[in-house]
Amino acid sequence: MTDHDLKSLASSIQAVSSPFRNYLNDLYEKYRSLDEGKVADYIPELALANPEWFGICVVTSNGQLFEVGNCDRLFTIQSISKAFIYGLALEDWGREYVNSKVSVEPTGEAFNSIVLDEKTNRPYNPMVNAGAIATTDLIKGNGSTERLKRVLDLFRRYTGRDLEINVPVFLSEKATGHRNRAIAYLMLNFGMVTDRIEETLDLYFQQCSIMVNSHDLAVMAATLANGGVNPITGERALDEHYVQDVISVMLTCGMYDYSGEWTYKVGMPAKSGVGGGITAVVPGKLGIGTFSPLLDVKGNSVRGIEICKDLAKDFGLHLFNVAKPERDLMEWLERGESVDDW
Numbered sequence: 575m576t577d578h579d580l581k582s583l584a585s586s587i588q589a590v591s592s593p594f595r596n597y598l599n600d601l602y603e604k605y606r607s608l609d610e611g612k613v614a615d616y617i618p619e620l621a622l623a624n625p626e627w628f629g630i631c632v633v634t635s636n637g638q639l640f641e642v643g644n645c646d647r648l649f650t651i652q653s654i655s656k657a658f659i660y661g662l663a664l665e666d667w668g669r670e671y672v673n674s675k676v677s678v679e680p681t682g683e684a685f686n687s688i689v690l691d692e693k694t695n696r697p698y699n700p701m702v703n704a705g706a707i708a709t710t711d712l713i714k715g716n717g718s719t720e721r722l723k724r725v726l727d728l729f730r731r732y733t734g735r736d737l738e739i740n741v742p743v744f745l746s747e748k749a750t751g752h753r754n755r756a757i758a759y760l761m762l763n764f765g766m767v768t769d770r771i772e773e774t775l776d777l778y779f780q781q782c783s784i785m786v787n788s789h790d791l792a793v794m795a796a797t798l799a800n801g802g803v804n805p806i807t808g809e810r811a812l813d814e815h816y817v818q819d820v821i822s823v824m825l826t827c828g829m830y831d832y833s834g835e836w837t838y839k840v841g842m843p844a845k846s847g848v849g850g851g852i853t854a855v856v857p858g859k860l861g862i863g864t865f866s867p868l869l870d871v872k873g874n875s876v877r878g879i880e881i882c883k884d885l886a887k888d889f890g891l892h893l894f895n896v897a898k899p900e901r902d903l904m905e906w907l908e909r910g911e912s913v914d915d916w
């Protein structure tokens with residue numbers, strides 16, 4: 575499916591009104607004036623983001639689309655890439671080998687902490703920088719061009735469109751990412767990564783600099799919710815056997831040192847990035863993509879967290895919810911796509 579096909583499909587679905595779309599509009603209005611948090615500036619290019627940008631998109635696992643705000647606005651995917659790259663590493667090497675290189679324990683520490691498991695020298699999980707760099711090291715391919723091509727093709731399958739790298743962000747991160755370089759060399763010292771270290775760091779910085787919008791993030795999450803098949807294009811992005819691995823780590827580690835509270839309050843496998851995006855999965859049901867570059871001190875989007883909290887509460891989307899929700903989402907969605915019904 576071409577970009578054009580995808581856009582017209584999206585806008586034809588989007589044109590129809592529905593109660594869920596009205597709900598999202600209200601949510602957008604409720605949080606658009608929330609101006610807590612700060613745009614990331616530790617990568618100089620990221621400081622150029624406009625704090626007003628705000629988008630919310632929901633895609634169901636059967637391909638219905640609901641969006642409000644700046645859902646076309648592109649930003650860099652940053653750490654959100656880590657979850658999807660982990661899936662590719664699992665496909666490349668299998669669970670056992672990947673697990674011998676990267677553990678799956680939450681750290682309770684910041685995303686850029688320099689800490690490895692004392693006994694095994696493994697980084698704690700694929701969502702912190704150390705684990706993500708070790709995971710990127712596992713991406714197969716003959717040289718930098720082929721590895722990058724595989725990474726871009728992965729995200730094409732997840733989003734249904736060709737994505738580009740924001741070169742100034744990539745160069746900005748490459749020039750200033752001394753801490754990531756230190757982490758990579760520490761892991762090389764322990765034999766946890768191969769010695770093509772600069773190539774892997776470049777690939778890591780490039781994967782973080784891929785441009786997406788909140789629509790893409792929702793489709794990516796919906797793909798995981800749909801067992802690894804993109805619900806819009808029908809293309810498989812991830813072997814169904816590894817979906818469980820990816821979303822488990824997202825649930826336990828995806829929101830960094832906020833992951834415990836996130837699981838308690840929201841209860842959705844999710845991943846955030848310092849570009850301001852959050853992608854959240856409701857398995858079997860839907861994917862959520864939010865974008866607002868105002869971040870809290872832990873690096874998570876302030877408005878994105880509030881949106882997901884409200885969706886979880888109002889529709890009972892917390893993974894472990896057993897109580898009757900205030901609103902039955904599936905009922906709303908089933909009835910919502912025909913204007914005649916309303």
Ligand code: DON
Binds near residue numbers: 848
């Ligand atoms: O390694 C870095 O610093 C970034 N490229 C990724 C960081 C990130 O998104 C952490 N997120 N909350």
